Amino acid sequence: MQQVMERVRRAHEAGMTYGNAILNRPTGGRSVARGMSNLYKVVFVLGPPGSGKGTQCALIQKNFGLVHLSAGDLLREEQESKSQYGQLIAEHIRNGTIVPVAITCALLENAMKASGDCAGFLIDGFPRNQDNLDGWQKNMADKVDVKFTLFLSCKVDVCVSRCLNRKQGRADDNEESLRKRIHTYNTQTYPIIEYYEKLGLVREVATCRDTDEVYTDIEKIFKEAGF
Ligand SMILES: Nc1ncnc2c1ncn2[C@@H]1O[C@H](COP(=O)(O)OP(=O)(O)OP(=O)(O)O)[C@@H](O)[C@H]1O
Numbered sequence: 001m002q003q004v005m006e007r008v009r010r011a012h013e014a015g016m017t018y019g020n021a022i023l024n025r026p027t028g029g030r031s032v033a034r035g036m037s038n039l040y041k042v043v044f045v046l047g048p049p050g051s052g053k054g055t056q057c058a059l060i061q062k063n064f065g066l067v068h069l070s071a072g073d074l075l076r077e078e079q080e081s082k083s084q085y086g087q088l089i090a091e092h093i094r095n096g097t098i099v100p101v102a103i104t105c106a107l108l109e110n111a112m113k114a115s116g117d118c119a120g121f122l123i124d125g126f127p128r129n130q131d132n133l134d135g136w137q138k139n140m141a142d143k144v145d146v147k148f149t150l151f152l153s154c155k156v157d158v159c160v161s162r163c164l165n166r167k168q169g170r171a172d173d174n175e176e177s178l179r180k181r182i183h184t185y186n187t188q189t190y191p192i193i194e195y196y197e198k199l200g201l202v203r204e205v206a207t208c209r210d211t212d213e214v215y216t217d218i219e220k221i222f223k224e225a226g227f
């Protein structure tokens with residue numbers, strides 16, 4: 001994981017201020033924007049913790065050639081890479097609160113720039129609150145073409161049970177963190193889904209079903225969207 005972040009870091013040229021520190025941010029290498037008519041396609045993937053975002057994104061990536069970027073995974077990698085933001089990120093993850101967008105948006109943009117050619121990006125777990133949305137609009141809106149938001153809906157008890165049985169050693173897969181993560185989802189993330197819904201940009205798929213059944217519905221959505 002550290003190697004991935006190092007590769008991403010080497011692509012950086014300029015600094016981005018955040019608080020008293022600098023989070024390096026790429027300006028060189030391949031641009032995210034590929035001309036006015038050829039912007040990278042982006043699909044946001046949102047839903048409660050454990051709804052199956054990572055699981056379904058892996059299938060979409062495999063079958064449609066979009067690159068899966070999980071904001072949570074990028075933050076965990078950044079934390080593990082002895083980043084100056086490691087402690088801040090760890091605290092947010094444990095408390096189920098949302099890391100300031102300057103960090104997350106820079107990680108996402110860096111990862112996009114470091115990716116090879118692809119059909120687009122699946123941005124999993126972002127934008128997760130108003131701060132995420134504002135930061136994205138400010139820094140990325142004119143560089144990408146957001147096709148839609150895939151909303152994976154699922155009952156809370158099923159989500160919690162999946163996370164508690166996930167066994168990936170995540171610091172936040174415990175009952176206390178999950179309670180906080182669900183609260184953050186309900187109060188901060190769901191309003192973002194409602195925002196995209198008002199724009200006619202939400203495609204909802206219920207995920208309290210077998211993985212294959214869920215994916216069949218998702219596949220139709222991506223085909224209809226021209227992927
Ligand atoms: N449809 C499904 N049926 C049963 N188990 C599932 C299903 N989808 C995912 N899972 C399992 O539930 C757990 C959580 O799935 P996943 O990691 O994809 O969720 P997530 O939405 O990315 O969660 P988080 O927001 O916490 O990262 C995993 O162990 C996964 O294997």
Ligand SMILES: Nc1ccn([C@H]2C[C@H](O)[C@@H](COP(=O)(O)O)O2)c(=O)n1
Pocket residue numbers: 049070071072073075092093096097098099100104124125126127128132172181
């Ligand atoms: N946009 C984001 C995405 C994630 N985080 C932090 C806080 C989340 O609870 C944690 C885990 O995310 P997940 O892997 O469940 O998608 O990562 C954030 O602060 N901002």
Ligand SMILES: [Mg+2]
Pocket residue numbers: 053054070072
């Ligand atoms: Mg996930």
